[in-house]
Amino acid sequence: MKTRTLTAATLLALAAAAAQAETTVQDAWIRGTVAQQKATAMFGRITSSTGGRLVAASSPVAGVAEVHEKAMDGNVMKMRAIAGLDLPAGKAVELKPGGYHVMLMDLKQTLKAGDMVPLSLVVEGKDGKRETVEVKAPVRALGADAHDAKKH
Ligand SMILES: [Cu+2]
Numbered sequence: 001m002k003t004r005t006l007t008a009a010t011l012l013a014l015a016a017a018a019a020q021a022e023t024t025v026q027d028a029w030i031r032g033t034v035a036q037q038k039a040t041a042m043f044g045r046i047t048s049s050t051g052g053r054l055v056a057a058s059s060p061v062a063g064v065a066e067v068h069e070k071a072m073d074g075n076v077m078k079m080r081a082i083a084g085l086d087l088p089a090g091k092a093v094e095l096k097p098g099g100y101h102v103m104l105m106d107l108k109q110t111l112k113a114g115d116m117v118p119l120s121l122v123v124e125g126k127d128g129k130r131e132t133v134e135v136k137a138p139v140r141a142l143g144a145d146a147h148d149a150k151k152h
Contacts, residue, residue, distance in 0.1 A: 023048045023123045028137035033111045041101035042137050051089030056122040063106025113141040
């Protein structure tokens with residue numbers, strides 16, 4: 001029993017040391033907005049090397065940021081906030097139009113194509129430790145995936 005406790009403590013120490021590189025975000029982007037538009041979403045691919053959950057997000061451009069999913073409810077596509085998005089160890093989880101996304105609401109400015117938007121994503125590890133991942137996401141023009149937007 002004593003040996004086990006020591007091993008767990010050692011693993012925790014190692015995990016803490018490696019915490020900075022546990023989660024990576026690739027190809028992050030944000031859908032551009034038009035004047036007066038108050039909400040948009042961030043997409044991208046998130047990979048946690050050790051496994052965890054995306055539990056929160058924030059950005060200086062948004063008053064509120066939430067983790068959302070989009071899914072069919074009967075015949076209607078709806079989106080809703082979820083408590084967390086599971087990130088299986090080593091497996092990229094895709095945030096994309098029509099699926100999971102980080103919803104940015106109460107926008108403080110119009111987001112134009114080419115703008116770089118900083119975001120902080122909070123990932124909770126299996127040990128309960130929270131890691132903040134800083135992301136800079138470029139804004140893509142609203143019409144860039146208009147086809148996708150209509151479909152969903
Ligand atoms: Cu949403």
